[in-house]
Amino acid sequence: MKDSARGLLLVTTGIVVLSFDGLLVRLVQADGWSIVFWRGLLMFLALGAFSLSTRSRASIRAQPLLSATSALLLALISIFFVLAIIHTTVANVVVILSTAPLFAALLTRFFLHEPVALRTWLAISVATLGIVLVFAGSFTSSDLLGNVYALLSSAALGANLTLLRRHPSLERMPLIALGGLAAALISLPMAQPFGLDGASYLALAVMGLLQMPLATLLINNATRYLPSAEVALFYLLESVLGTLWVWYFLSEVPAQATLYGGALVIVTLMVHAGLTLRTRPPLPA
Numbered sequence: 001m002k003d004s005a006r007g008l009l010l011v012t013t014g015i016v017v018l019s020f021d022g023l024l025v026r027l028v029q030a031d032g033w034s035i036v037f038w039r040g041l042l043m044f045l046a047l048g049a050f051s052l053s054t055r056s057r058a059s060i061r062a063q064p065l066l067s068a069t070s071a072l073l074l075a076l077i078s079i080f081f082v083l084a085i086i087h088t089t090v091a092n093v094v095v096i097l098s099t100a101p102l103f104a105a106l107l108t109r110f111f112l113h114e115p116v117a118l119r120t121w122l123a124i125s126v127a128t129l130g131i132v133l134v135f136a137g138s139f140t141s142s143d144l145l146g147n148v149y150a151l152l153s154s155a156a157l158g159a160n161l162t163l164l165r166r167h168p169s170l171e172r173m174p175l176i177a178l179g180g181l182a183a184a185l186i187s188l189p190m191a192q193p194f195g196l197d198g199a200s201y202l203a204l205a206v207m208g209l210l211q212m213p214l215a216t217l218l219i220n221n222a223t224r225y226l227p228s229a230e231v232a233l234f235y236l237l238e239s240v241l242g243t244l245w246v247w248y249f250l251s252e253v254p255a256q257a258t259l260y261g262g263a264l265v266i267v268t269l270m271v272h273a274g275l276t277l278r279t280r281p282p283l284p285a
Helices: 003-018 021-027 032-051 054-062 064-087 090-097 100-111 118-136 141-166 172-190 198-222 228-233 235-250 256-279
Strands: none
Touching: 003 198, 003 235, 021 064, 021 090, 021 198, 021 235, 032 064, 032 172, 032 198, 054 064, 054 172, 064 090, 064 141, 064 172, 090 118, 090 141, 090 235, 090 256, 100 118, 100 141, 100 228, 100 256, 118 141, 118 256, 141 198, 141 228, 172 198, 228 235, 235 256
C-alpha cells in the first residue's frame, strides 16, 4: 500500500471512531473535570502497558522535550474539548475544531518557517468569518466560554499534528498514554470522580479504554504519511458526523448561526483541501 493511501485509511478510520466523542461525553452525567480525569486515566491504563517497550522508552529518552511537549498538547486537547462540550453544543465544538488545519498552517509558517500559500491565507480569512458567525449565535456566557475552549482545543490540535509531522520518529503510543496521564493529573484537583452512576462509568470505559486510544493512535500515526494540515482537514468529517450523532440520538439541534457559520467553514476548507491536494509539493519526512 502506498504511503498516501495508508495515511488516508488511518486518518479516515480514526476520525470516524473519534466522531462519537461528543455523544459519549454527553452521555456521562458528571462535571467536565471528572470526565477529563477518567478519560485520561483510562487512556493511560489502556495504552500504558504497550508503551513500556524498549523502543518506546528509547524514543522518549532520545527526545524528552519533544515527547513532553506532545504529551502536554494531547492533554490540553482533551481538557479543552471536554470543557467545551460541557459548556456549549456539540455542533459548535466540532465546527470550531475543524479550523485545526488552519492553525497547523499558521504554526508551520511561524515555527517551521515554511511558506503559507495565498489560498491558505484566504481560507483562514473566510473561515474566521464562519467562526465569528458561530460565536454570534452564542447568546449566553456559557456558550461563549465553550466556544473559547473549543478554539483552544483546535489550536492545541494543530500544534500537535505539526509537531508530529515534523518529528515522525516519535513513538505515538507512549505519547498518547502520557497525554492521558497528564490530563488526569491536571484535572484531579478539580474532579469529583467517585460519585457517578453506572451508566456514566460505562460510557467513560468505552471512551477511555477503546474509542479515544484507538482514534488518537490512528490519527497520530497518519502524520507519518500525510502532512499535518491534510490530516487536520479530515476533522471536517468529524464536524459532520459528530453533529449528526447528537442530533439523531439526543435531539440536540444546532442553532441557525452554527449551521450557517459551519457551512461557510466546511465549504471553505473543502475548497482549500482540493486545491492543496492538487498542488501539494513533497514535504520532508
